[in-house]
Amino acid sequence: MGIGSMAFDKDTVRIVIFEADTPAGKNFDVALIITILLSVGAVMLDSVQPIHDRYGDWLYLAEWVFTILFTLEYGLRLWCIQNTWLYARSFYGIIDLLGIIPTYLSLWLVGSQYLLVIRVLRVLRVFRVLRMVRYVGEAELITQALVASRRKITVFVCTVLALVVVFGSLMYLIEGGSNGSFASIPASIYWAVTTMTTVGYGDITPETPLGRALATVIMIMGYGIIAVPTGIVTMELNEANRRRPNTKTCPACSVEGHAREATYCWRCGGHLYQETASDSTADI
Secondary structure (H helix, E strand, C coil): CHHHHHHCCHHHHHHHHHCCCCHHHHHHHHHHHHHHHHHHHHHHHHCCHHHHHHHHHHHHHHHHHHHHHHHHHHHHHHHHCCCHHHHHCCHHHHHHHHCCHHHHHCCCCCCHHHHHHHHHHHHHHHHHHHHHHHHCHHHHHHHHHHHHCHHHHHHHHHHHHHHHHHHHHHHHHHHCCCCHHHCCHHHHHHHHHHHHCCCCCCCCCCCCHHHHHHHHHHHHHHHHHHHHHHHHHHHHHHHHHHCCCCCCCCCCCCCCCCCCCCCECCCCCCECCCCCHHHHHHHC
16 A cells, blocks of 8 residues: 555655656656657658658557647646646646647547648647757756846847837938838838848848948947847856756646755745645644
C-alpha cells in the first residue's frame, strides 16, 4: 500500500511533471521534448503531398497516438495541481490544450465543405512546439530579462518611431518633387524604416545628392540603434542570471521562478512545501 500510494501521490506526480530538479523530472522532460518534436515532425511530413499519399494512414495513426499521450499528460497536470482552473487558463495550460484539441475537433468537422477548416486544425497542431519553451532552462531567464527591460525598450521603440517619422518627412521634402518613389510621407517613412533597420529592400532609393547624404546618416545610425536593445537585454540577462531561481513549482498554481529560500509562492501566496503532521501539531 505504501509503494502504491507513493506511485500515485499527487505531490509526487506534480514534482515529476512540473519540476526538473529531480532525475525523474529530467527524464520526463526529455521524453516529452522528444515526443513533441516527433509529433510536430509528423504534422510537417503530412503536409508534403507525396509523403501524405504514401504514408498518410501511418501518419494519421501516429497523430492519434501522440494526441492520446498528450491528453493523458494534460489530464495528469490538471489532476496533480491544486488550483486546476488557474493552470487551465494560464499560458502553458492553453498551449497544452491547443496541442490536443485540433485532432478531436477534426472528428466532427468532416466533409468537403470543411476541408479548409481541417487543414487549419492540422496546422494548429504545430503549436505543440511552443510547449518546449518551459523545458528550456534559459527560457525563464530570457523572459525575466525581457519583462525587466520592457520600460527601457518601450522608450527606445518610441524614440525610433519618432526618428523614422522625422527622417521620412525630411526625405519627402527632399525627394518628393523629383522622385516619384517618395510620393507621400507614409511611403517615405516606410523607406526610413527599411533603411534604419538595415534591411534595405531597394524598392525605393534617393536620387538627389542631399537625399543620398541623409540616407547615409540614417544607415550609420541604424547600426548603432540595433545595438541598443541588445545591450539593454544583455544587462538584464546578467542580473537575472545572478539571482537565478530553482525550478521548484507552486503546488497550487504551478508557477516557477521562486528563490531557493522562498516559503510562499510569489503569485498566489500558497505554501511551496507540503504541510506535515508535525507542522499541524505544532500549530495547534
